[in-house]
Amino acid sequence: xxxxxxxxxxxxxxxxxxxxxxxxxxxxxxxxxxxxxxxxxxxxxxxxxxxxxxxxxxxxxxxxxxxxxxxxxxxxxxxxxxxxxxxxxxxxxxxxxxxxxxxxxxxxxxxxxxxxxxxxxxxxxxxxxxxxxxxxxxxxxxxxxxxxxxxxxxxxxxxxxxxxxxxxxxxxxxxxxxxxxxxxxxxxxxxxxxxxxxxxxxxxxxxxxxxxxxxxxxxxxxxxxxxxxxxxxxxxxxxxxxxxxxxxxxxxxxxxxxxxxxxxxxxxxxxxxxxxxxxxxxxxxxxxxxxxxxxxxxx
Numbered sequence: 198x199x200x201x202x203x204x205x206x207x208x209x210x211x212x213x214x215x216x217x218x219x220x221x222x223x224x225x226x227x228x229x230x231x232x233x234x235x236x237x238x239x240x241x242x243x244x245x246x247x248x249x250x251x252x253x254x255x256x257x258x259x260x261x262x263x264x265x266x267x268x269x270x271x272x273x274x275x276x277x278x279x280x281x282x283x284x285x286x287x288x289x290x291x292x293x294x295x296x297x298x299x300x301x302x303x304x305x306x307x308x309x310x311x312x313x314x315x316x317x318x319x320x321x322x323x324x325x326x327x328x329x330x331x332x333x334x335x336x337x338x339x340x341x342x343x344x345x346x347x348x349x350x351x352x353x354x355x356x357x358x359x360x361x362x363x364x365x366x367x368x369x370x371x372x373x374x375x376x377x378x379x380x381x382x383x384x385x386x387x388x389x390x391x392x393x394x395x396x397x398x399x400x401x402x403x404x405x406x407x408x409x410x411x412x413x414x415x416x417x418x419x420x421x422x423x424x425x426x427x428x429x430x431x432x433x434x435x436x437x438x439x440x441x442x443x444x445x446x447x448x449x450x451x452x453x454x455x456x457x458x459x460x461x462x463x464x465x466x467x468x469x470x471x472x473x474x475x476x477x478x479x480x481x482x483x484x485x486x487x488x489x490x491x492x493x494x495x496x
Contacts (some may be wrong), residue, residue: 198294199460201245202329203453204255204346205238206311206337207281208290209263210445210485215295217329217425218303227295235485236311237290237362238336240446244453245333245493246274248475250460253329254289255322257314263289264310265391270333270486280325282318284310288336300480301326303346308338314338316345325387326353330460332374333452335360335460358459360452361388373410377459392398396433399424403431406474417467417476419444419452425469432466434473439481446485451476471496 215227234243242254254276258264260283267289271278288309295303319325319342326332332350334357335341335371343359349466350357356376361367364384372378391402393416403426413427423437454475458468475495482488 199249199331199457199462200253200329201331201333201456201460202253202255202312202326203238203245203333204318204342205241205333205335206236206290206308207238207239207256207258207264207267208292208306208337209233209267210235210292210294212294212296212445212484214298214483216298218295230339231484233439235446236268236290237337237360237449239267239271239491240449240463240485241333241335241360241453241456242271242276243274243486244450244475245457246276247489248454248457248471249492250457251277253280255280255314255319255325257282257284257310257318259283259287259289259310260285261289263291265271274375280322282314284313287313293401294345294445295488296443296445296483300444302443302445304445308337310421311338314342318342319345319349326350326355329355331355331456332357333360333456334358334364335362335452337363340354340365342485344371347371356459360448362448363394364388375411377413377415378406378411378456379415379417381448382419384441384475385416393418396424396457400426400431409443413465415455416472417448423451423469423473424463427465432469434466434469436473439477441480443483443488446488447476447480450479450489453489
């Protein structure tokens with residue numbers, strides 16, 4: 198079984214379904230509040246595990262009900278939680294999510310303990326990056342922690358996938374050490390200045406990231422699919438048309454499955470194909486972790 202190290206956030210998602218996403222200053226009435234496990238790191242760890250990978254998860258949670266419940270749920274999934282820190286005096290991360298009738302979402306996050314996942318936490322585990330096939334990262338933790346993780350993995354020769362979400366500017370010293378970066382359309386525009394409207398513009402944005410040092414670029418394009426671009430090829434995987442219930446964690450599903458497929462030796466094309474299929478399956482179910490499919494559901 199391939200081994201993946203996921204470093205990232207753990208949140209509890211508080212979800213309200215609404216007819217439409219509210220405009221600034223507008224109040225809309227929604228349905229009952231629902232509570233789900235979430236956070237980009239946690240979602241991607243679960244997606245990779247359900248896709249068949251052995252997963253170790255590095256994260257920080259508060260010493261509260263949300264944090265304890267999260268750890269219990271990870272263990273139930275078969276994820277190694279020995280590297281999840283429980284921090285006193287800081288609340289666990291929480292995300293407030295509004296989901297519209299057409300499946301689009303609006304999300305605000307209070308990072309809480311996620312902000313305490315420091316570079317020192319990684320440096321103390323000197324063998325952290327040695328016994329793993331691949332490292333998967335996101336940006337719902339301090340940027341210096343991400344930078345440290347990329348550096349440590351690079352020194353060990355362990356490939357890194359970075360999902361640059363939530364989007365922020367990234368230095369070339371980080372990009373040039375990445376095996377793969379996986380922005381969505383909005384994130385790709387922030388990183389490159391190119392608005393993604395079709396395959397051609399996605400290819401142009403991906404080429405900029407390639408020139409800045411990334412080895413492989415995968416741009417996710419929602420219901421249209423995903424584009425893979427590297428020095429050897431440009432490949433587009435179209436998504437099947439389905440009825441969308443909730444897009445929450447679709448991108449996380451994509452990234453977790455992509456990492457699992459690469460770690461087990463699938464080609465990049467095949468990894469993208471399976472990741473698109475899994476993400477497409479996920480948008481047909483409400484919730485974050487609740488929507489992530491198992492391997493049998495998309496292969």
